[in-house]
Amino acid sequence: MSSPVLDLFSGFVQIDRQSVQPIYLQVAQQVINAVQRGYLMVGTKLPGSRALSERLHVHRKTVIAIYNELEAQGWVEVRPNKGTFIIHQQQLLKLEKPYAKLVSLAQYPSQTGYDFRKSTVLDSPFESTKSDFYFSDGTPDIRLTQLQNLSRLYTASLKRKTTLKRMTQLHQDGSAYFKEQLSNYLNFSRGLHISKSNVLITRSVEMSLYIISRILITQGDKVLVGELSLFSANMVFQRLGAKVLTVPVDEQGLNVEYIAENFRTGELRMVYITPRHHYPTTVTLSAQRRIALLQLAREYGFVIVEDDYDGDFLYEQSTVMPLASADVDGMVVYVGSFGKSLAPTFRTGFVVAPDNLMVEMRKYLGIIDRQGDVIMEHALGEMIEEGEIHRHLKKSLKVYRERRDYFCDILETEFKDIVSFQRPTGGLAVWTIWNNNISLFKLANNCVPKGLFIPQNLLYQNKKLAAMRLGFGHLNKSEIEESLTVLKNAVFL
The missing domain is CATH 3.90.1150.10 (Aspartate Aminotransferase, domain 1)
Known part of the structure; x- marks a missing residue:
């Protein structure tokens, strides 16, 4: 008759014979898990090597190796003429009926054993499909991306001794070379007047908005967005405690007159806009409203967060520049992405802001993404300098x-x-x-x-x-x- 412990081994031990990990280590780890979870308790006598080898369909030498590993780690003690016993001395949780329910210890738990806060605000609206x-x-x-050129620049950057040296150094602020090239690119293509000290490199627009909001928004602050607006931005604002209010949008973009008529000085903290092509309606904020919004920001004291999410995709000759290009009072924080026309791996986000705000944002970036991607940033910088991106x-x-x-x-x-x-x-x-x-x-x-x-x-x-x-x-x-x-x-x- 087989022992309950031997039956228990059959229940929780699963051997993957295709794994590169040796079988004796697989079994030893599962035995340790069994002890930690209370299925094998202190003082339990383990089956003999011959009996266990037959039950697990492994060589007896493998079982001896399992027990040797457990002994070396301090989980079992081999007592001459008596057998092998569990000796771990910590206070372990014991099941009332440890053999009543056999659970595979090779599987990770699907549920936590504790409560935590869940967010409905951050539920993803995206759906997957297998449709043609x-x-x-x-x-x-991405089929239009010239992967050969991107690969060439990336590989060349990776091989340079100067690049390898940069990889061993701390780059909390990102690649200075890339920021310099990006600031030049934005000055040329967006009409800005910035230096590399005004640029923060992030992984995405969403990360940029999170860092900005984390610094500028406190619980209960009023944030204005378009009546129809970018859902991911709204999710960030709401998650950080802002009271998100809407402004009508018409054929001239965000209705700035509505803001002036319905709010007072100091009442608003932030106005989020996508003025080049309003999301989702694609209308452009008119020149008159751009001027009015900048004047209103100065008078009322609110921050303008300008998201130029598709600034690289302009089909007509236009003199419409970002609000940030006309901002002389430091009221605009400009957000965008570089390389959106490239493959996803080669894209990056950025924030343009005055120096004092940039200092604070770097602190948060140092927590979220301390190292960055030095190689990728250097390759993107070369794309700008060599004119490849143009x-x-x-x-x-x-x-x-x-x-x-x-x-x-x-x-x-x-x-x-x-x-x-x-x-x-x-x-x-x-x-x-x-x-x-x-x-x-x-x-x-x-x-x-x-x-x-x-x-x-x-x-x-x-x-x-x-x-x-x-x-x-x-x-x-x-x-x-x-x-x-x-x-x-x-x-x-």
């Missing part, structure tokens, strides 16, 4: 402009009775207004069986509005045609 085609909210096509943007913008026109031409001819829109001057998405009698959620569901996926975060429908933000940048012309054909046919299902 999908619409995004305006993402680039050449890449010039080529990709031509493709995206053609895709925008093709997308909009089909909308104008095939959807003219049910959809209205303005051809965007930049960005990778079109804001479409639908007949209000069409259920967009039903429409999205009708598309799925036909191989087209439309995420719910692209749908905006209430009693007054039925709209979709449809990204075209990641689709080539044939994919655009097929996707819009499915979308049109689904309307009448």
Whole structure:
């Protein structure tokens, strides 16, 4: 008759014979886990080596190696002529019926044994799909990325002795070379007047917004966003305790007059804007409202956080510059991303702000991302200095402009009775207004069986509005045609 301890071994020991880890170590670790969790208690006599080898289907020498390992680590004691016993002396939790329920100790627990706070604010709105085609909210096509050039720059940077030296040094502030090149690039392309000391390098726009908000927002502060606004930014503000209020948005962008009429000096802490192409409607904040918003910020004392999330994707000749380029009072914090047209690995976020705020932001960056990616930053800096990023943007913008026109031409001819829109001057998405009698959620569901996926975060429908933000940048012309054909046919299902 087998002993309860021998049966217990069969229950919790799982051997992976394909693993590179030796079998004796696999079993020894699981025995230690069994002791720690109370399945094998202090004083328990372990099975003999011959009996255990038969039960586990391993060589007897393997069992001896298991026991030797346990003895070396201080978990068992071999007593001559008596056997091998568990001797760990800590106060271990004991089960009332330790053999009543056999649990595999090779699996990690699926639930915690303690309570913790859960956030509904930070629930991800993104959905996954296996459909052939999908619409995004305006993402680039990584197929256009010149990976060979990127790989060449990255590899060359990695091999340099100077780069290897930088890797051994602390770079809490990021690559000084990259920041210098990026500040030059922003001065040229955005009309800014900054130096590298005004630039903070982050992993993403979301990280930038989190660091900014962590410093500037306290519990109960009022933050204004567009009536329709970027959900990830709103999530950050709400999670940090801000009271998020909305401002109407029309064909001229954020309604600045509404702010002046409904709030007083000192009442607002922050106004978050995406003025170049308002998210999600893609409208541009008018010149008059830009001037008015800067004046209002000075008068009322609130911070303007300007998110230029698609500043590299401009199709028309335009003199519309970021508000940060006209800010002389230090009221604007400018946020953006560099390399959005490149592969995801080669993208990075940045913040532009006055020196005193930059000092504080570096403290938080030192906690969140102390080392950064020195090699990647150096490669991106070389892309700027050698003009590679300019050449890449010039080529990709031509493709995206053609895709925008093709997308909009089909909308104008095939959807003219049910959809209205303005051809965007930049960005990778079109804001479409639908007949209000069409259920967009039903429409999205009708598309799925036909191989087209439309995420719910692209749908905006209430009693007054039925709209979709449809990204075209990641689709080539044939994919655009097929996707819009499915979308049109689904309307009448």
